[in-house]
Structures are given as structure tokens and as C-alpha cells.
Amino acid sequence: MPSMNPELLASWSYAQTQVHEKEHVALVRERSADLGVRCIDPAGRSMLQVICSLRQPRNLVEIGPGVGVASLAMLEVLGPESTLTAIESNLEHANAMRQSLREAGVPSAHARIINERAENVLSRLADHAYDLVLIDAGAELLLEYVADAKRLVGPRGVIIINNAFDEHRLSKPAVRRPSTVATRDALRLLREDPKIQTHLLPSEQGLFVASVLPAARVR
Numbered sequence: 638m639p640s641m642n643p644e645l646l647a648s649w650s651y652a653q654t655q656v657h658e659k660e661h662v663a664l665v666r667e668r669s670a671d672l673g674v675r676c677i678d679p680a681g682r683s684m685l686q687v688i689c690s691l692r693q694p695r696n697l698v699e700i701g702p703g704v705g706v707a708s709l710a711m712l713e714v715l716g717p718e719s720t721l722t723a724i725e726s727n728l729e730h731a732n733a734m735r736q737s738l739r740e741a742g743v744p745s746a747h748a749r750i751i752n753e754r755a756e757n758v759l760s761r762l763a764d765h766a767y768d769l770v771l772i773d774a775g776a777e778l779l780l781e782y783v784a785d786a787k788r789l790v791g792p793r794g795v796i797i798i799n800n801a802f803d804e805h806r807l808s809k810p811a812v813r814r815p816s817t818v819a820t821r822d823a824l825r826l827l828r829e830d831p832k833i834q835t836h837l838l839p840s841e842q843g844l845f846v847a848s849v850l851p852a853a854r855v856r
């Protein structure tokens with residue numbers, strides 16, 4: 638296992654700076670900051686776009702979209718046949734996200750914002766009807782969200798958890814905060830599933846990617 642020597646740290650930092658965001662992204666980031674919403678970091682956003690451009694998911698669910706930095710990143714690289722269902726509990730954030738989508742010219746038919754708590758909505762969404770579920774809504778209910786996400790995605794579906802480092806507490810075994818324990822348990826639930834291939838990508842916040850294998854390829 639590599640230790641974090643200065644050269645490795647320099648290479649990691651260099652990789653984080655190789656992402657160049659356009660001006661419209663900065664505006665949505667500013668809107669998030671004004672409302673005190675932590676949004677996905679630039680490397681995580683960029684990885685999300687690569688995953689979406691490779692997989693081209695048609696039906697997406699986002700749990701905790703905030704003001705829409707990650708939502709717009711995904712929609713930007715997807716065709717008009719893709720539809721996002723975004724579940725946001727905070728009305729102010731949901732309204733700010735609506736504004737971000739309007740400004741980006743996203744037709745309302747391509748993004749449905751549900752202003753409710755995700756735990757009250759997910760059970761109403763159909764099994765195996767989605768290709769990608771992105772989770773970034775705090776860790777306390779993460780295990781519940783992951784269990785729902787596994788039910789929602791079909792074969793070859795993708796489940797992504799942002800802030801998987803739990804503010805850099807994940808790697809510290811002595812930390813037993815509820816959010817850290819929930820994150821560890823949720824990542825383990827996905828990692829130990831023989832039908833799922835996973836990887837924890839080292840963006841700034843940690844982007845955990847889980848891909849459901851085709852039926853014949855169970856590990």
C-alpha cells in the first residue's frame with residue numbers, strides 16, 4: 638500500500654488541479670456557497686461526467702441535489718432522452734436548483750425536482766427502473782439510501798456516493814461518529830456484494846462508484 642509521501646501528495650494535488658470548469662459552473666457554485674451548501678468538488682464533478690458520458694444512463698435519481706452542481710454536470714453530458722429525478726428536502730435549495738436548471742436551459746421534462754425527504758419518496762420509485770443513482774445527502778441515512786439504490790437500479794446500473802471520505806474521517810479507525818460508521822457500513826454493503834464492482838475514487842471528498850455486473854459475471 639503506498640504511503641502518502643510528498644511526491645504522491647504532489648501528484649494527487651496536481652491531478653485535482655487538472656480540471657477546468659466553465660464560468661456557468663462557477664455561478665452555480667457561488668449560489669451553493671451563498672446558501673451554505675457543500676457541493677461536489679471539481680475532480681468529483683469531472684469523474685461524474687466521465688462516468689455519465691461512458692454509460693449514458695437514461696433514468697437517473699439524485700438524492701440530495703442541493704443547488705444542482707452535480708445534477709447539471711450529469712445532464713450536460715447526456716442526451717435529451719435522459720431524465721433526472723432529484724429529491725431535495727430543503728425548499729430553498731430546491732428553488733435555487735430550479736433556477737440553475739432554468740439558466741442552463743434544461744427543459745423541465747428532463748429534470749423532475751421532488752421537494753421532500755428522500756426516505757419518504759424512495760419507496761414510491763419503481764424497482765430496476767433506473768440506470769444511475771447518485772447519493773449526496775448526508776451520511777446518517779446512507780445505509781437506507783444504498784439499500785433503496787440497489788433496488789432501483791437494474792443490471793449494469795451504477796450507484797455513486799459522494800463525500801465518501803466523510804470529511805476525511807473514514808480512514809481513521811478510531812472515529813466512531815454515526816456518519817462515519819454509516820459510511821463504512823454502506824460502502825461495505827456495496828463492496829461485499831458479489832454482483833457489484835466498486836471503487837473509491839480519490840477526489841477531494843471521495844467518490845465511491847458501484848457498478849452492477851451483468852448477471853453472468855457475478856464475482
Ligand SMILES: C[S@@+](CC[C@H](N)C(=O)[O-])C[C@H]1O[C@@H](n2cnc3c(N)ncnc32)[C@H](O)[C@@H]1O
Pocket residue numbers: 669674675676677700701702703704705706707708724725726727730753754755756773774775799
Ligand atoms: C451536500 S448537498 C448536495 C450537493 C450536490 N451534490 C452538489 O454537488 O451540488 C446535500 C443536500 O442534501 C439535502 N438533504 C439532506 N437530507 C436530505 C434528505 N433526507 N432528503 C433529501 N435531501 C436531503 C440537503 O438539503 C442538501 O441540499
